Amino acid sequence: MYLEHLNLVVNDLEETLTFYRAAFPYWEVRGEGTQSWYGTPRRWIHFGDDQQYLTFNDNGSGENRALHTNDLGLAHFAYVTQNLDAVIRRLLSAGFDIAKDGSQDEYRKNVYFLDPNGFEIEFVQYLSDIPQERNQYA
Template identity: 60%
Template structure:
């Protein structure tokens, strides 16, 4: 079993694509269209590869939750990479800055970015195959 997709409602799909194309240059638009969600028109698309994708729908209302607050909602989601330096470089070259660095840990490198819709996205490179080391709290 694995997570296939995350469905995000955003205000601007094109801004989201700019960010995620930089993070995942091997991904592509799998499908797209227009629809109606409870009386409101929406453009939607699926951006990913053969196994996983982001489902993005536009025309969202209101800002994302305050990431420093305590509201119920998504805190962040994470992607594992084998080359975190390359991900950071691609995102910075596309105009995005690191929101916060990850903890200093001998078994992983991680970093957080904020995407255009205000979602916090973690990228992590594991330096160990041993689960208790990968998931420690050093």
């Protein structure tokens, strides 16, 4: 079993794609269309590769949850990369700032960015293939 996709409601599809294209330069729009969601018209896009993708649905309203609170909702989602420095460079070049630095240790490094809709995305690079080193919880 694996996670196939996340379905996110966003404000602006093009602005959202700017962020995710910088993070995932080899992903592409797999499909798109329009629909009505409980009376609200919206456009949707599946952005990813053959195994996984993100669904973006426009016409979002309201604000995303405040990440510094314990309010119910999504805290963040994370992607593993083989080259964290390259991801950071691409996102900075696309105009997105680091939201917060992650914990750096000898077995992994990570960083957090906010997408244009306020979703926090963690990018992590593991520096060991040994599960006990990668998954320390101290």
